[in-house]
Amino acid sequence: MTDTLQSLIDPKAKLGRRVQIGHGARIYGSAHIGDDCQLGDHCIIGHPAGGRWSNQPVVLGSGATIRSHSVIYEGSEFGPKLETGHHVLIREGTIAGPNLRVGSFSDLEGDCTIGDFCRFHSYTHVGRGSRIGHFVWLYSLTTLTNDPLPPSDLVAAVVLEDGVVVCVGATLMPGTILRRGAYVSAQSTVSGEVPAGAVVSGPQGRIVSHVSFVMNLEHGIRHPWMGHFSSHYPEEAQPRLRQLREAILAGRDEFVRRHLHKEGAS
Amino acid sequence: MTDTLQSLIDPKAKLGRRVQIGHGARIYGSAHIGDDCQLGDHCIIGHPAGGRWSNQPVVLGSGATIRSHSVIYEGSEFGPKLETGHHVLIREGTIAGPNLRVGSFSDLEGDCTIGDFCRFHSYTHVGRGSRIGHFVWLYSLTTLTNDPLPPSDLVAAVVLEDGVVVCVGATLMPGTILRRGAYVSAQSTVSGEVPAGAVVSGPQGRIVSHVSFVMNLEHGIRHPWMGHFSSHYPEEAQPRLRQLREAILAGRDEFVRRHLHKEGAS
């Protein structure tokens, strides 16, 4: 037994000021770690990647918190205040904006873009090539697929625009496009293009409502969520959240005419 | 390469007799480890928590087996003979009775109570605030949610009473209450209050039967499971298992009248 930290840090790694590195951690030479980052026990930063990402840097912006047993590959870049749970895997070619949070046991397969202030809960699986906007929520056990004819060499990545919410256990089939503020109910399976602000539900991902009609009767709170949940974001995000909410609401009347009042719609 | 164990143990940690600590393990000062515990390689006991659980002890009763790469936060308490699989995460504020077993890759999010002799399989996700009784089974990939309007600040935790079984892949929506001995079929989604002994099934979690009608024809074995599976529990649990089974059976006739013989029920 020892009473000192046992970590393994490549001397070529670039470490900012006040970086804390946990017991058993391994930092490869490709790592560029910003100021005030905390790297948990047994995590690996800069894991070697193949192909065009080989020997490319992995950049963690300042103030990142990487919890224990997480693995981040080289060839990626994260804005400030990245936060991961435990046992998270992020593969090469991931480009993410500030304050991404990734829940425990999540698997980001790389070659993807992720906007600002995104929130992923545990066991989220983001398939290679996904394109994710700003302020997106992925709840536990959501899966973004990418192969339209498994197994094949075809790729049809998923696209999620700003403010999208994907609830627990939902599966986004290859090529799914969720437009701004779309809302996927728990356990749904979705494919194709979903219009802005739509609520989709069920095994065929049918449009059932507009997100502004989703509410909690008991507390009188209603979506879009930017109206009642914005205090969880920093000051600089507030104008963007307001604009996003207004844009989603501005499209409601047209959405209702097109998708809810047509014959046979529920 | 070394041939000795490299672990990191805070001198303030309280360790019982005959405690085995694995290679790469980290034990924080908040840890109170009972006699005869085995802590696997690369596990973390007493991980720092925030808020009111900060610097509160994590107590492992005697005879615990914590398998490798597991992480248990401070501010929790477990009865004797806790057993975890590999890569398990248990967050702060978890109060559990004796002989809890938690399968590999499970995520217990904390601030929850768990009764005696519970059995959770792999990838179970127990949302914050859940209240779980005695002798409860959670199978793989079951999820206990808690936010009724994601994302929001509302909390509607799940309540599971004694003897409940939740089969593989089921999702319990926010606020779900499963009364004593209720049985959730594989891949179901459940919400609301489910009466004692009910079997629920499908995407709307409809009541389809009473648990005492669930049987294996080939072997002539029928539920409630306490009738044919009690030998897997220690002697002191046997009277409680018998009482639990009798209580579930005692409610059957009334259940059938109310829920299965009414018009339109299947």
Place this chain on the structure above:
Amino acid sequence: MTDTLQSLIDPKAKLGRRVQIGHGARIYGSAHIGDDCQLGDHCIIGHPAGGRWSNQPVVLGSGATIRSHSVIYEGSEFGPKLETGHHVLIREGTIAGPNLRVGSFSDLEGDCTIGDFCRFHSYTHVGRGSRIGHFVWLYSLTTLTNDPLPPSDLVAAVVLEDGVVVCVGATLMPGTILRRGAYVSAQSTVSGEVPAGAVVSGPQGRIVSHVSFVMNLEHGIRHPWMGHFSSHYPEEAQPRLRQLREAILAGRDEFVRRHLHKEGAS
């Protein structure tokens, strides 16, 4: 902080030539590691098992790549070129052919046989006792169960024959038998025996088509997948892939008569 590898290797372990062992890895005495294997950081090879597998060797064929934080128990045997993702768990009694690939966070519960060239993606859960043929694909979050009356002492393991594909999120209920080349759509739940070449779909796992009718219109590519995806396998696998494809196609006409043209079939 250290600048050397810290691993823990039992002197009784048998290591081939050019074996690379990661930081924090633990190799037990039961390990027989072939030439040119790479064992990642914080992985455990030869974890002690109970029962009849206790102290039995775990044999890794040459050229294995075991990624970080993976745990492989004693009492198993793998052909050459085993490849695991990160955080993989493989329990005792697993007998697998060459070039098995197991995705990150997967849980192989042991006492199972796996044929040659199988491909499992992340979060796959293979229940104890499963029997898996050659060239089988399991996509993310697929589950092979085994208890027909949970909880009970009954076991009804799943059998998957050669060339089977199980798409993302599917659940195979206890005792499911998928005959050669059967294809399970995403999010399906399957039970019973599924004939060779069948496509099953939905919560009841109904037969909806023959795999040779599954195609991508845009690119004109159609299954069985061995026709367009065989270049991902080595030369020695090519004749077997051709024979497998021919056998699946040879059964098509009879399949269509029996399962698709009968009254009420879709």
